[in-house]
Amino acid sequence: MTLLGPAEVRELATRLGVRPTKxxxxxxxxxxxxxxxxxxxxxxxxxxxxxxxxxxxxxxxxALLPEVERVHAVEIDPALAAALPATVAKHDPEHADRLHVINRDAMKVQPEDFGESPTALVANLPYNVAVPVVLHLLATLPGLRHGLVMVQKEVADRLTAGPGSKVYGVPSVKLAWYAEARQAGRVPPGVFWPVPNVDSGLVAFTRREPPAEVDRDQVFAVVDAAFAQRRKILRGALAGWAGGPDEAERLLRAAGVDPGARGESLSVEQFAAIAAAGGGSVPGGRAGRARGRG
Incomplete structure (x- = not known):
């Protein structure tokens, strides 16, 4: 098995007529x-x-094929998807039968696209879709137990941030719902073609059980509302979700959360407690009516 170097990457791209696109x-x-x-x-x-x-x-x-049972390569670009089996057959014929190429948008893949249940995600993710792709795959593929992704360093910081951090936000909380995440190193721009103007970072994760028996979509609705206006205190930020600031305060107190706190200070467990206090409420001010108040 031989890996691709700079000359092989440029030659292959030229032969395929591929020009990297933003x-x-x-x-x-x-x-x-x-x-x-x-x-x-x-x-x-x-x-x-x-x-x-x-x-x-x-x-x-x-690099992956010799180490694992199978690699499902999800590639949106038809030219790249079509060329990948031949590249693998040339450079690693011994393990070529372990490759399965899926020419599809990663945001649209479903379990039936894979045949067997994937257990790991390992990828150099496109910068512009990194967070939604990770969250979509964790939501769609319950057998996905662990993984490591290379993303823009700024995104790596956000995905692994904890409560109280300046970069803690929606991606941090939603990934924490599914998994324990940590940074696993920095990658310099010079190893890429074309060379990006930012560093990249490695994010490793291990799936865990959800922190509470609460509907995930309801927890995520609370998270989205809490960070929609980041500087608002929760009593005001969750008013639309709860059906008014007074009802938001009541639910926050029932969840054991200070109504004067901000979303950036809450753990995923606290967001789950707020959703649970809402009794399965839905966004749009219908929380009270769901409990028979309207």
Whole structure:
């Protein structure tokens, strides 16, 4: 098995007529040491069935295939998706049968696209869709137990931030609903083609049970409302969700949360407690009517 270097990446892109586009967030890794580092940090088991989103020209795919049972490569670009099997067959014929290419938008994949249940996510994610892709896959693929993704460093900071951090927000809380996450290193711009103007970061996660037996969509509705106007205290920020500031205050106190606090100070468990206090309420001011007040 041989990995792709800068010359191979450029030659392959030229032959395929591929020009990386900002629209698709394409930045191809051309450094073999970096893809080896990603696989080491992901620490996949030989029995893992891996989802790789945005395999591009195949740099990370080639490093993954010898280490796992199967790689489902989800690629939105038809030209890249069509070329990937041939690239793998040329550089790693021994493990070519472990590759399954899915030419589809990662935000639209469903369990039936994979055949077997994926257990891990390992990917160099396009910067512009990194957060929604991670959340969609965790929501859609319950067998996804762990993973490691490379994202823009700023996004890595947000995904792994804790309550009270300046960058703690909606992505932090929603990922925490599904998984324990941590930063696993920084990646410099020079290992990509084209070279981005920002550093990248590695985010590792391990799935956990949800922090409470509360409807996830209702918890996420509370989170979205709390951060929609970040500087508002919760009594005001959740007024629309709860059906008014007085009802918001009542629910917050029932959940054991200070109505004068801000969303950035709350853990995912506290957001779940607020949703639970709402009794399965829905956004749009219908919380009280759901409990027979209107």
């Amino acid at each position: 629209t698709l967030g394409q930045n191809f890794v051309h450094d073999a040491n970096t893809v080896r580092r990603i696989v080491r940090a992901a620490d996949p088991a030989p029995t893992d069935v891996v989802v790789e989103v945005g395999p591009g020209l195949g740099s990370l795919t080639l």
